Amino acid sequence: MTARSIGPLGAQTTDLLRELIQNAAVNDGTPDSGHEHRQVATLQRFFEGSGLEGVTVEPHPGRTSLIVRIPGTDPDAPSLALVGHTDVVPVEPAGWQRDPFAAEVVDDVLWGRGAIDMLNLTAAYAVVTRALAAGAFERSAFRPRGDLIFAAVADEEHGSRFGVDWLVTHRPDLIDADYVLTESGGASAGPLPSIGVMVGEKGAAPRTLRITGSPGHGSAPWSARNAATIAAEAVVRLSRHRTPTVITPQWRDYARALDLDDAVRDAVTDPRRFFDGIGGVGGLDGFAHASTHTTIAPTVVRAGEKGNVIPGEATVQLDIRILPGVTPEDVDGYLRDALGDLIEHIDVVGDWFGASTVSPTDTPLFGALEAAVRRAYPRAELLPMLGIGGTDGRFFRRRGIPAYGFGVLSERWDYGTFRRLFHGHDERIDLASLDLTAEALDHVVRRFHDPAGAARRPARRDSRA
Ligand SMILES: [Zn+2]
Structure with missing residues (x-):
C-alpha cells in the first residue's frame, strides 16, 4: 500500500481501537457472553478529563452500554x-494468521476481531466526540447546534x-435523535470511485419447519416415513427454489458503479435475465443475489435421537431475509411454493416479522456525508446501498429516524474484500482507513452542527419500506 500520513484523530482512533479489540467482547449469543462492561470501562477512561460524563445502562449483568451527550446550543436544531x-462475533482461531485479540499492527494494518465490524467506527465516534468537546489537537472546542x-x-x-432494542424500548430519552450514523459503509464500488453508504437494510422473517414422520426401527427403513428424509428433501427444495428477482433502485445503481462487462450488467439488472449474468459478477455473486431476492437459508437441521431409531420428528431452522415490500403472506407463499407436496408433513412455526427499512437521502445529514467523502475523494459519488444483513440502524428507521451506515475507507478496499472480512478470518483494517474515517466523521459532525447552520428538526417520516 502507499504510505499515507496519519493525523492525530486517526492515531488516537488506532490506539483506542487496539484496546477495544484486546477487550475481546465476544458475543456468542448467550446472555452471559459479550462482557461489554470492559468496553465501557475503556471508554469511560478515554473520556476522563474531557468534561463529558455519560450514562451507563446494564439490562443484564455485564451487558453494559454507555451514552455520552454533548448538549446543543439550539433546542430547535436537529440532533x-x-x-x-462494542461486541464482536466469536472467532475460529485456527483460521487466523494472527492472534485475533492481540491487535497487532503490521505494515500499517491493524489485525483483530472487530477491526471492521465495527469497533473501528465505535473508536472513531468516541475520538471525534471527545475531540470536539475538549477542543483537542489545536482544533477549537465546538459546541454543536443540536x-x-x-x-x-x-x-x-x-x-x-x-443494546439498542432495550434502549429504544426502555430509555429512548437517552438515545433518541433526529439522525443516526452507524455501521457499515465506506468501501468503494468500482473505479469511479463510488463510496457506499448503507441507507437501509433487508428485513427478516425467521421460521422453523417442524416435520412429522413416524418413528420405527432402523432395521426396516423401507416405506418408513422418516422425518430426517423429509427434512433433507425440504432443505434441497428450499436451496433450489427461486424467489422472485426484484431489481431495487439501490442494486441498479450499485451494478452501474461496478466494473462489469456491459452484457453482465444488463443481465443482472433485468429480472428476467438475472441468472444469466450472475456468473459474471465474480466474488460479489452472493451479495448480488441477496440484494435482489428474498433469501431462504436452511441453517440448523435436527433429527434423530438414537442410532437404530428412525426419527419421527425433525426441525429445520430457516434464516429468511426479506426485500422491501415483502409481506408475511409473501413469505408463507414462498415456503409453500418451494416445499410443494412436502407441506403436508410440515408445520411452519414462527411469525416474527421485521420489515425492511430504508431511509430517505434528501436530508441535511446525507449532504454532510457527501461533502466529507469529497474531501477524501474529490470525484467520488455516494452510492446509497441496501444492506443484506441487519444493523442497529433498523431500530431507528422503524421509528422514522434516518439512519445511515457510513465510513470512508482507503483505495485498497473493494466491497468484496470488505464483506469477506465481516465475521471472517483475519479481520483487519489499514491505518489509512481509520484516519480517513475519523477525519470524515469530524467533518460531518462539524458541518451538520455548524453554529451558523439553519437546519431545523425534521418531522418524522415513516421509513418503513
Ligand atoms: Zn457490526
Missing part, C-alpha cells in the same frame, strides 16, 4: 447520534436485546 456497537450523542452499545451481534 445526531453516533451509534457504535445535541451530539455518542452511544457505545451492547449486543448488536445477537439482535440487540441488551
Whole structure:
C-alpha cells in the first residue's frame, strides 16, 4: 500500500481501537457472553478529563452500554447520534494468521476481531466526540447546534436485546435523535470511485419447519416415513427454489458503479435475465443475489435421537431475509411454493416479522456525508446501498429516524474484500482507513452542527419500506 500520513484523530482512533479489540467482547449469543462492561470501562477512561460524563445502562449483568451527550446550543436544531456497537462475533482461531485479540499492527494494518465490524467506527465516534468537546489537537472546542450523542452499545451481534432494542424500548430519552450514523459503509464500488453508504437494510422473517414422520426401527427403513428424509428433501427444495428477482433502485445503481462487462450488467439488472449474468459478477455473486431476492437459508437441521431409531420428528431452522415490500403472506407463499407436496408433513412455526427499512437521502445529514467523502475523494459519488444483513440502524428507521451506515475507507478496499472480512478470518483494517474515517466523521459532525447552520428538526417520516 502507499504510505499515507496519519493525523492525530486517526492515531488516537488506532490506539483506542487496539484496546477495544484486546477487550475481546465476544458475543456468542448467550446472555452471559459479550462482557461489554470492559468496553465501557475503556471508554469511560478515554473520556476522563474531557468534561463529558455519560450514562451507563446494564439490562443484564455485564451487558453494559454507555451514552455520552454533548448538549446543543439550539433546542430547535436537529440532533445526531453516533451509534457504535462494542461486541464482536466469536472467532475460529485456527483460521487466523494472527492472534485475533492481540491487535497487532503490521505494515500499517491493524489485525483483530472487530477491526471492521465495527469497533473501528465505535473508536472513531468516541475520538471525534471527545475531540470536539475538549477542543483537542489545536482544533477549537465546538459546541454543536443540536445535541451530539455518542452511544457505545451492547449486543448488536445477537439482535440487540441488551443494546439498542432495550434502549429504544426502555430509555429512548437517552438515545433518541433526529439522525443516526452507524455501521457499515465506506468501501468503494468500482473505479469511479463510488463510496457506499448503507441507507437501509433487508428485513427478516425467521421460521422453523417442524416435520412429522413416524418413528420405527432402523432395521426396516423401507416405506418408513422418516422425518430426517423429509427434512433433507425440504432443505434441497428450499436451496433450489427461486424467489422472485426484484431489481431495487439501490442494486441498479450499485451494478452501474461496478466494473462489469456491459452484457453482465444488463443481465443482472433485468429480472428476467438475472441468472444469466450472475456468473459474471465474480466474488460479489452472493451479495448480488441477496440484494435482489428474498433469501431462504436452511441453517440448523435436527433429527434423530438414537442410532437404530428412525426419527419421527425433525426441525429445520430457516434464516429468511426479506426485500422491501415483502409481506408475511409473501413469505408463507414462498415456503409453500418451494416445499410443494412436502407441506403436508410440515408445520411452519414462527411469525416474527421485521420489515425492511430504508431511509430517505434528501436530508441535511446525507449532504454532510457527501461533502466529507469529497474531501477524501474529490470525484467520488455516494452510492446509497441496501444492506443484506441487519444493523442497529433498523431500530431507528422503524421509528422514522434516518439512519445511515457510513465510513470512508482507503483505495485498497473493494466491497468484496470488505464483506469477506465481516465475521471472517483475519479481520483487519489499514491505518489509512481509520484516519480517513475519523477525519470524515469530524467533518460531518462539524458541518451538520455548524453554529451558523439553519437546519431545523425534521418531522418524522415513516421509513418503513
Ligand atoms: Zn457490526
